Amino acid sequence: MIIEIALFAFLLVIAVAVARLEDLFAAAMLTGIFSLVSAGLFTLMDAVDVAFTEAAVGAGLSSVLFLSALGLTDRRERQQRPTRILPFVVVVLTGLALVYGTLDMPAYGDPTAPVHNDLTQTFLHGAEAMHIPNVVTVVLASYRGYDTLGETTVVFTAAVGVMMLLGRRREPDPVEEEPS
Amino acid sequence: MKAPMRMKDKIILRVVSKALLPPILLFALYVQFHGDFGPGGGFQAGVIFAAGLVLFGLIFGLDALKQVFPVVWVEVGVSLGVLLYAGVGVVSMLCGYDFLDYDALHVPGPMHGQHLGIFLVELGVGITVTCAMTAIFYFFAGRRAS
Numbered sequence: 374m375i376i377e378i379a380l381f382a383f384l385l386v387i388a389v390a391v392a393r394l395e396d397l398f399a400a401a402m403l404t405g406i407f408s409l410v411s412a413g414l415f416t417l418m419d420a421v422d423v424a425f426t427e428a429a430v431g432a433g434l435s436s437v438l439f440l441s442a443l444g445l446t447d448r449r450e451r452q453q454r455p456t457r458i459l460p461f462v463v464v465v466l467t468g469l470a471l472v473y474g475t476l477d478m479p480a481y482g483d484p485t486a487p488v489h490n491d492l493t494q495t496f497l498h499g500a501e502a503m504h505i506p507n508v509v510t511v512v513l514a515s516y517r518g519y520d521t522l523g524e525t526t527v528v529f530t531a532a533v534g535v536m537m538l539l540g541r542r543r544e545p546d547p548v549e550e551e552p553s
Numbered sequence: 554m555k556a557p558m559r560m561k562d563k564i565i566l567r568v569v570s571k572a573l574l575p576p577i578l579l580f581a582l583y584v585q586f587h588g589d590f591g592p593g594g595g596f597q598a599g600v601i602f603a604a605g606l607v608l609f610g611l612i613f614g615l616d617a618l619k620q621v622f623p624v625v626w627v628e629v630g631v632s633l634g635v636l637l638y639a640g641v642g643v644v645s646m647l648c649g650y651d652f653l654d655y656d657a658l659h660v661p662g663p664m665h666g667q668h669l670g671i672f673l674v675e676l677g678v679g680i681t682v683t684c685a686m687t688a689i690f691y692f693f694a695g696r697r698a699s
Binding site: 421422424425426429430433434437438441442444445503504505506507509510511513514515518519521522525526528529531532533535536538539540 | 584588589590591592593594596597600601603604607611627628631632634635638639642652653655665667668670671674675677678681682684685686688689690691692693694695696
């Protein structure tokens with residue numbers, strides 16, 4: 374319990390710091406740390422697969438992508454306009470609405486929660502019959518294989534989009550200066 | 554990347570990254586092929602493998618990385634993974650089962666058809682994710698500041 378509270382406090386501090394910092398390099402690094410702390414929280418909740426993904430994507434790769442994007446732009450944020458009150462109010466209200474929404478959710482680990490219905494039992498028994506210990510993999514790759522195919526296609530589409538927008542193959546390696 | 558100071562001239566970075574690379578790539582393969590038994594799967598494995606490649610690219614430069622992992626591989630791999638995934642579905646349809654019903658892949662022996670199906674599908678995810686992440690790095694890092 375103490376660990377969870379400590380990690381949540383860390384998340385809060387990091388989030389505020391990211392929003393306040395003007396040094397974009399530090400902000401990018403803190404975003405990675407934010408992901409790492411979230412991964413720790415997910416692990417505490419026994420969601421190791423999610424934690425794994427969060428650590429690999431959020432803390433690992435996206436930091437690098439942020440940095441390589443930073444290499445193309447300035448390291449510091451532009452001078453901010455004076456703080457405006459309306460965006461702040463909107464953000465606070467949205468946050469309160471989200472917190473209010475979670476009040477209706479079943480408590481963490483509640484055995485009567487709707488997710489623990491017959492379908493979950495089906496998945497568990499099915500995974501057992503297939504002799505595959507990791508139920509998450511079974512659900513993702515087999516029961517929801519169609520869904521995962523869609524997700525893979527999304528990744529494919531993203532890569533193709535980046536290639537088409539930023540790639541410039543076929544040109545013989547360009548002379549140093551291009552119009553910029 | 555445009556690099557005023559070249560990272561590969563820093564001996565600590567060079568040695569540490571060389572020492573880290575094999576374990577990273579090996580771990581990615583472990584996550585890929587052990588996803589049925591432990592946490593992980595194609596997506597995580599692909600990201601970790603790409604992270605290894607990106608680390609190499611950061612330290613030794615984009616050109617060195619392009620020699621190790623040519624851009625053509627990336628372009629082919631991105632599509633190959635999806636093709637492999639959807640191909641499993643088509644094969645199971647040709648066998649008279651539903652799309653992506655891995656029971657169709659049952660071969661005589663102790664291995665469940667689902668095992669083979671999940672293995673192939675996760676492999677497809679892994680290939681696509683590795684190549685997609687590497688592609689994004691290639692094309693972001695390959696640009697020059699305007």
